[in-house]
Amino acid sequence: MHFDYKEHPHTRVNLLTGEWVLVSPHRSKRPWQGKTEAAGGAQRPEYDPTCYLCPGNKRADGDNNPQYTEPYVFVNDFSALLKDTPDGELNEEGLLVATSQKGICKVICFSPRHDLTLPEMEVSAITKVIDLWAGQVKELSANPIIRYIQIFENKGEIMGCSNPHPHGQIWASQNVPLEVFKELQQQKKYYEQHGRSLLADYLKLELKKQERIIAENDHFVALVPFWAVWPYETMIISKRHVQSVVQFTAEEKQAFAEILQNLTIRYDNLFETSFPYSAGMHEAPVNDGEHPEWHWHMHFYPPLLRSATVKKFMVGYEMLANPQRDISPEFAAERLKALPTVHYKKK
Amino acid sequence: MHFDYKEHPHTRVNLLTGEWVLVSPHRSKRPWQGKTEAAGGAQRPEYDPTCYLCPGNKRADGDNNPQYTEPYVFVNDFSALLKDTPDGELNEEGLLVATSQKGICKVICFSPRHDLTLPEMEVSAITKVIDLWAGQVKELSANPIIRYIQIFENKGEIMGCSNPHPHGQIWASQNVPLEVFKELQQQKKYYEQHGRSLLADYLKLELKKQERIIAENDHFVALVPFWAVWPYETMIISKRHVQSVVQFTAEEKQAFAEILQNLTIRYDNLFETSFPYSAGMHEAPVNDGEHPEWHWHMHFYPPLLRSATVKKFMVGYEMLANPQRDISPEFAAERLKALPTVHYKKK
Numbered sequence: 242m243h244f245d246y247k248e249h250p251h252t253r254v255n256l257l258t259g260e261w262v263l264v265s266p267h268r269s270k271r272p273w274q275g276k277t278e279a280a281g282g283a284q285r286p287e288y289d290p291t292c293y294l295c296p297g298n299k300r301a302d303g304d305n306n307p308q309y310t311e312p313y314v315f316v317n318d319f320s321a322l323l324k325d326t327p328d329g330e331l332n333e334e335g336l337l338v339a340t341s342q343k344g345i346c347k348v349i350c351f352s353p354r355h356d357l358t359l360p361e362m363e364v365s366a367i368t369k370v371i372d373l374w375a376g377q378v379k380e381l382s383a384n385p386i387i388r389y390i391q392i393f394e395n396k397g398e399i400m401g402c403s404n405p406h407p408h409g410q411i412w413a414s415q416n417v418p419l420e421v422f423k424e425l426q427q428q429k430k431y432y433e434q435h436g437r438s439l440l441a442d443y444l445k446l447e448l449k450k451q452e453r454i455i456a457e458n459d460h461f462v463a464l465v466p467f468w469a470v471w472p473y474e475t476m477i478i479s480k481r482h483v484q485s486v487v488q489f490t491a492e493e494k495q496a497f498a499e500i501l502q503n504l505t506i507r508y509d510n511l512f513e514t515s516f517p518y519s520a521g522m523h524e525a526p527v528n529d530g531e532h533p534e535w536h537w538h539m540h541f542y543p544p545l546l547r548s549a550t551v552k553k554f555m556v557g558y559e560m561l562a563n564p565q566r567d568i569s570p571e572f573a574a575e576r577l578k579a580l581p582t583v584h585y586k587k588k
Numbered sequence: 589m590h591f592d593y594k595e596h597p598h599t600r601v602n603l604l605t606g607e608w609v610l611v612s613p614h615r616s617k618r619p620w621q622g623k624t625e626a627a628g629g630a631q632r633p634e635y636d637p638t639c640y641l642c643p644g645n646k647r648a649d650g651d652n653n654p655q656y657t658e659p660y661v662f663v664n665d666f667s668a669l670l671k672d673t674p675d676g677e678l679n680e681e682g683l684l685v686a687t688s689q690k691g692i693c694k695v696i697c698f699s700p701r702h703d704l705t706l707p708e709m710e711v712s713a714i715t716k717v718i719d720l721w722a723g724q725v726k727e728l729s730a731n732p733i734i735r736y737i738q739i740f741e742n743k744g745e746i747m748g749c750s751n752p753h754p755h756g757q758i759w760a761s762q763n764v765p766l767e768v769f770k771e772l773q774q775q776k777k778y779y780e781q782h783g784r785s786l787l788a789d790y791l792k793l794e795l796k797k798q799e800r801i802i803a804e805n806d807h808f809v810a811l812v813p814f815w816a817v818w819p820y821e822t823m824i825i826s827k828r829h830v831q832s833v834v835q836f837t838a839e840e841k842q843a844f845a846e847i848l849q850n851l852t853i854r855y856d857n858l859f860e861t862s863f864p865y866s867a868g869m870h871e872a873p874v875n876d877g878e879h880p881e882w883h884w885h886m887h888f889y890p891p892l893l894r895s896a897t898v899k900k901f902m903v904g905y906e907m908l909a910n911p912q913r914d915i916s917p918e919f920a921a922e923r924l925k926a927l928p929t930v931h932y933k934k935k
């Protein structure tokens with residue numbers, strides 16, 4: 242018997258973090274008697290008078306939202322990071338070590354419409370969201386205390402999203418966060434050894450193989466990374482080796498909007514539900530010198546495993562020992578690739 | 589204004605992994621409009637004829653469980669790791685890297701009683717579970733392919749536990765899993781520098797401070813680690829610097845059972861619910877030379893934040909950037925410490 246990575250249990254190395262995932266492809270046959278989730282995607286009104294993100298409505302801090310018609314950004318009323326935290330450190334015998342952190346947290350409404358999500362928006366409307374992301378990165382980078390800007394979206398109740406109005410967040414921090422730090426180390430190491438971008442080389446190999454590619458256009462590729470942890474985890478990688486969304490040309494922004502729409506429609510079509518995920522771009526750190534090694538990309542971490550109601554639990558073994566997945570990344574890519582790019586609600 | 593780690597946002601270093609957590613103590617005031625969970629802990633029968641873990645019942649593979657009266661262990665019918673996986677590697681240009689993994693997965697029924705959980709069991713019954721854990725570690729270590737043995741429990745539906753019958757699991761693997769690998773590095777580094785156990789020194793400082801200690805007996809301490817990620821995350825640390833549960837004396841096993849009961853009763857009492865968590869011992873790797881640096885401990889990762897129905901979501905920012913918590917570890921420790929050690933159902 243020969244080792245077959247599509248069939249036998251094995252570990253795969255995550256190039257971006259240097260960590261690894263346990264893959265148990267045979268385990269997808271396991272029956273499920275555990276917890277099921279409510280299926281998402283109930284029809285919502287275009288405007289909800291009780292929603293604190295809808296245009297004109299009152300927010301938690303008492304402010305009223307303007308009658309916005311384009312993507313709208315404001316400072317998070319419950320920011321995890323604050324601008325005016327006093328500097329300070331704690332270090333007791335090298336055993337209790339803490340450092341004060343400043344930062345800025347914002348909320349971005351993707352659309353005035355309460356009932357839409359990215360996959361249901363027009364490409365032109367998604368392009369405006371991307372423009373706002375780029376504008377925010379520019380603006381926040383101008384603040385010298387900021388070292389890293391994380392833009393992300395928690396989509397769906399199951400992802401801790403407390404309001405279905407389409408929105409994302411920005412957490413800009415004084416330090417480089419853990420996951421970004423790992424990716425920085427790995428990309429640096431590769432760049433120093435090869436003089437090329439790690440993700441550019443990886444992308445080249447994936448395009449040759451065509452085993453994990455879901456969609457491609459002139460400027461971007463959507464794929465299931467070889468080391469994916471979540472069942473339908475994907476990445477969007479820019480073909481051009483740039484460090485940040487601010488470097489995208491107008492044509493690239495349009496292509497980015499197209500592949501975002503393409504990928505998220507496939508997601509919704511997979512289980513004919515508003516597909517939950519956490520997603521976010523990984524940008525180079527800012528106010529931190531040059532980062533020629535950094536290659537812009539976006540991660541999608543969706544929790545669903547078998548259906549709209551059965552998710553993958555990252556629990557016991559995963560928390561204590563090693564991330565583990567039950568279906569192979571190749572199987573996931575094949576399924577996502579085979580799906581139509583017209584949203585199931587519009588059929 | 590001075591930096592106060594109980595009030596201001598900051599990062600804390602995790603000594604065991606070398607990673608860090610973002611703490612936002614002020615954020616606990618945030619209102620919650622999002623997803624709530626069903627409260628656990630509905631009364632169950634002592635015996636459930638449809639449960640595949642109850643004594644005498646039929647399992648998925650067609651076998652019948654014996655009429656067991658003590659903790660009972662069997663090979664998992666849906667093992668993520670298998671004994672006979674063929675050896676093999678994949679390495680394409682250093683970019684697609686995979687290694688075959690062998691292993692053994694087992695299930696442990698803690699009690700024949702379908703309606704009990706650890707906090708509701710007698711200390712003498714918990715001691716038998718610990719004896720079985722030690723026996724399993726001994727037995728599995730005798731297999732030369734095994735390098736690491738992870739014993740753990742997923743408790744509660746919200747932790748992906750598909751059967752409420754009190755049970756845990758063992759995943760024994762050919763490689764050292766990621767989280768254990770990190771702890772190995774950190775403990776080694778400290779041991780080489782200081783000639784002492786990292787956790788022994790940490791424990792000494794925590795016992796002096798008494799800020800995060802929940803319970804203590806002659807042989808064990810239960811505390812909220814300074815770097816806890818989950819709202820009510822805790823650790824049990826042995827006072828004696830040993831590498832494995834197999835080294836515990838009969839007296840230590842009894843004391844371990846007592847502190848396990850003490851801690852899990854506090855957990856159940858916190859929100860008067862069967863408190864969900866993933867928990868597991870971290871043992872030194874086996875068949876891998878000496879590990880004088882390793883210090884036995886047990887982690888508890890419970891998801892609940894505010895009540896039996898509102899959990900902490902480790903999503904967007906946490907997945908893409910940095911683990912983040914809203915209440916301080918000191919606040920969590922204070923609450924757990926103040927709770928009675930008589931189970932609320934027995935009051």
Ligand SMILES: O=P(O)(O)O[C@H]1O[C@H](CO)[C@@H](O)[C@H](O)[C@H]1O
Nearest residue numbers: 553554555556557558559748750
């Ligand atoms: O083995 P079980 O109980 O079927 O499955 C549960 O625990 C495993 C180990 O932590 C996880 O990988 C699964 O996602 C979870 O549902």
Ligand SMILES: O=P(O)(O)O[C@H]1O[C@H](CO)[C@@H](O)[C@H](O)[C@H]1O
Nearest residue numbers: 401403900901902903904905906
């Ligand atoms: O900021 P929100 O939407 O209130 O909160 C949500 O996203 C945050 C950032 O990923 C998480 O820390 C919270 O656990 C989650 O509920």
